[in-house]
Amino acid sequence: MTKVVIVDDHAMFRAGVRAELQNAAAPGVLDIVADAEDVPTAVAAIREHRPDVVLLDVHLPGGGGVEVMRQLGHGDTKFLALSVSDAAEDVIGTIRGGARGYVTKTITGPELVAAIKRVSEGDAVFSPRLAGFVLDAFAGSIEVAAVDEDLDRLTEREREVMRLIARGYAYKEVAKELFISVKTVETHMSSVLRKLQLSSRHELTRWASDRRLL
Amino acid sequence: MTNPAPFEVRRATRDSTDNYLGGVAAGLARHLDLPVIWIRVGFVLTAALGGMGIALYAGLWMVLPTDERFSDEAPGLASARRTGKRPGRTRRMADMGPTIALGALAFGIVIMVESVFGRGALFWPIVLGIVGVALIWRQADEAQRERWLNSSEKVDPVRALFGSGTWASYARILAGGALILGGLGVFALTSGGVHLAREIVVASLLGVLGLALVLGPWVFRLAADLGEERAERVRSQERADVAAHLHDSVLQTLALIQNNASDPATVARLARAQERDLRTWLFAEHKEEGESIAASLRALTAEVEDAWSVTVETVTVGDTPVTEAVWPIVHATREAMTNAAKHAGTGKIDVYAEVSPSAVEIFVKDRGRGFDPESVAEDRQGVRGSIVARMERHGGSAQIRSTPDVGTEVVLRMPLQEEKS
Secondary structure, rough: OOOEEEEOHHHHHHHHHHHHHHHHOOOOOOOEEEOOOHHHHHHHHHHHHOOEEEEOOOOOOOOOOHHHHHHHHOOOOOEEEOOOOHHHHHHHHHHHOOOEEEEOOOOOOHHHHHHHHHHHHHEEEOOHHHHHHHHHHHHHHOOOOOOOOOOOOOOOOHHHHHHHHHHHOOHHHHHHHOOOOOOHHHHHHHHHHHHHHHOOHHHHHHHHHHOOOO | OOOOOOOOOOOOOOOOOOOOOOHHHHHHHHHHOOOOOHHHHHHHHHOOOHHHHHHHHHHHHHHHEEEHHOOOOOOOHHHHHHHHOOOOOOOOOHHHHHHHHHHHHHHHHHHHHHHHHHHOOOOOHHHHHHHHHHHHHHHHHHHHHHHHOOOOOOOHHHHHHOOOOOOOHHHHHHHHHHHHHHHHHHHHHHHHHHHHHHHHHHHHHHHHHHHHHHHHHHHHHHHHHHHHHHHHHOOOOOOOOHHHHHHHHHHHHHHHHHOOOOHHHHHHHHHHHHHHHHHHHHHOOOOOOEEOOOOOHHHHHHHHHHHHOOOEEEEEEEEOOOOOOOHHHHHHHHHEEEEHHHHHOEEEEEEEEEEOOOEEEEEEEEEOOOOOOOOOOOOOOOHHHHHHHHHHHOOOOEEEEEOOOOOEEEEEEOOOOOOOO
16 A cells, blocks of 8 residues: 655645545555645655655745755655646756656546555656657756756767657667567666756755755 | 848847856857857967957956847746746855866966066966955856846845855855955065055955945945836836737637637637747747748748648757748648648648758658558649649659558658758
8 A cells, every 4th residue: 555645735636636636546546645745844744654655736835845855855755746837947947856757637537556666666757758858857958946967968879878768668668679678777767867856966965955964 | 042141239248158267258258159169369469469369358358248138038938037937046155166177277376476486476366356256256247147038026225246145155255355354465465564464454344435435325326216216117018018919818818718619629729829928928939920930930830730720840940041942841741731731621730840960851740540642643733733743843852651540651851951052
């Protein structure tokens, strides 16, 4: 049973997602343990319930979804960003902040359930739009606040995978097209995520500042 | 191109993202379209000509505005930022590296000059004074940036100096003031002993205090009036903008939806069109159709979605102006999208466009019925004439990959060669 916390500042949307998830998921698959409306309540709820997956709104009072992930630091909880905004800066910023996936609020119930399952198993969820932004970010045409030029390069294979995702291929179809296994596709995805999220310097600074060493 | 680009005044600004010492060199490099290293070397070289470079730099810093005010974000994003729902720019320790290196270098040069020319009586006071003034200017920049970011805030002279009053801002002002006073003190010490030094420092402090007492109330009142007026104007303009947009789009659509409540297809189509419209208004940069491939594809998406009641997910990577050479691929894309909407029988089409320096590639994919490309009759012109032949006529290529019951993908490719004129 996957424990889920929903974080969104609109009560109506929270209720809607809750109902949608309960409708779409088979009984006993998802357990929605709590919801929260801003950064402090989200952090408290996640600390208390230790969910597997947090559905995280990107625009959130108190500093945004990124702030929630920053305050919680690294743990077992996976974050899936769920936002009405599909601005490049928000998407890339949230992924850099540590989210494992990013979906927009127009997603249907069954798709959302599938995305939650995939994130809880440790995989990344890349929608075509997210893949497009990733390619754009690495090509340097999106201005992202903190870009580490030395690390922000995709290998040829990762680029191919991202392009196919951006073209609307499912993971299985990508694997078939490139004659690799689905597992390999997922490995490429994780390394793309890793490259987006951190450089060793960044990681070190974050680790230190989380422990108040700086 | 036949129509000339509209004339646009280029404004010189300081670059607020790449600032060592105010970002004057970076901003100037962008304005003059030169490598930033040339400008920096130029300043250093002219600095050797009796300090002209330094004076020039200081003058430009004073005169040039920061570029912060010219950033026009989409309203949804700006509002979310104002209300603290989005994170601001994060600063990392790593960003400090170059600044520390520059500081160390400057310190080394100072020591070197000292060791070569001996202790100049004027040297240290001047260095201290310059560093102090630079610190205060730096803080004024920071305060200005914050002011531009929250536009509804009143003009407040204290805020104008301290910004939102973080410890860093106080530290900067304090350190800057202390350095300037210290410079004065050192100068007085070297020229006239402890007694004179104390008097000079006290006299200058008294002078500053006196000026503040005399001018303070007047400055405050002026700033308050100005601030209130400006805030009111900004607020009413914003309200008018939002109201106009809501009236033109959301209200009209809601009225239509009420009238068509019994027709789910129409309601869905209206809602989709409205969502797309609001989304672009709130979150996307505004670009006229015809200016760029991304904008043209957005317009095509809207057209196909409305005409055929399908969802089209369009993703673009990179962008280029739509020129004579690019039009054929846009037309072919329209044809491919229409075919997919008409024949595939699914409600969803994925369009992916990638613009690289060498080519434009567009992929139109659906998961619909599919067909056997071999078995299309000779007289059917849709695919052969409008897509394949059109692309080949203009030096591009088109490929149609379709499997029955799996779906169809149209791959369009148009090479871009830079026209040498």
